[in-house]
Amino acid sequence: MIYPDIPDKDAQAALGVVAIRHGHLEYILKMTVKSLCSLSIEEALKETNKLNAARLRKRIESEAQAILKEGDTLEWLIEMLRRSWQVSDLRNTFIHNIWAKELDGPLLMQNDDYTWRPAPTVQELQLLSDEIQAITKEINTSRLDGKLFAMLEEKKLTTG
Numbered sequence: 494m495i496y497p498d499i500p501d502k503d504a505q506a507a508l509g510v511v512a513i514r515h516g517h518l519e520y521i522l523k524m525t526v527k528s529l530c531s532l533s534i535e536e537a538l539k540e541t542n543k544l545n546a547a548r549l550r551k552r553i554e555s556e557a558q559a560i561l562k563e564g565d566t567l568e569w570l571i572e573m574l575r576r577s578w579q580v581s582d583l584r585n586t587f588i589h590n591i592w593a594k595e596l597d598g599p600l601l602m603q604n605d606d607y608t609w610r611p612a613p614t615v616q617e618l619q620l621l622s623d624e625i626q627a628i629t630k631e632i633n634t635s636r637l638d639g640k641l642f643a644m645l646e647e648k649k650l651t652t653g
Contacts, residue, residue, distance in 0.1 A: 495601065498594040500612060507618035508587060514625040515546070515584050518577060521633045522549035528636040528645060529556040546581045550574045566644040573632050580625045587613055587621070 499505065526549065527537030541549060554574055561567040591603045592612055600612040613621075635641040 495593045495595050500600055503615045507615045510622045511584055511618055514622050518625050518629045519546050521629050525553050525636055566640050576628050583621055
């Protein structure tokens with residue numbers, strides 16, 4: 494018999510860090526919309542207020558394709574959005590699927606297909622958290638003073 498359970502305190506803490514870092518990623522996706530659309534922070538936050546990470550990625554891809562048209566920067570951004578989707582998907586699995594135990598058995602997690610698998614380890618959660626942080630940092634650095642920033646500045650000079 495399987496019954497709902499929660500992970501130990503170390504796994505709970507690691508899940509908390511995953512959730513917080515994913516919030517950081519969503520914020521930087523909103524700020525990427527800001528950069529692409531030349532909005533103020535307030536305007537960007539209002540426009541993206543109810544958008545989840547999936548909708549933010551779609552908006553960014555659409556705006557980037559319209560503005561950048563083609564090239565290495567667009568390809569890089571699309572790759573970053575793909576990586577962002579992967580970590581969001583894994584985060585959603587860990588946060589939204591049920592955690593459970595068999596009597597005197599190990600902690601399990603239900604998969605999207607309703608089968609059971611071992612729950613993620615603290616190390617796996619930390620690796621996910623680190624990957625979310627790395628993606629967030631790379632996107633943010635690029636939009637503030639990296640390749641995305643340079644490409645957007647070049648587009649402004651040539652169009653206006």
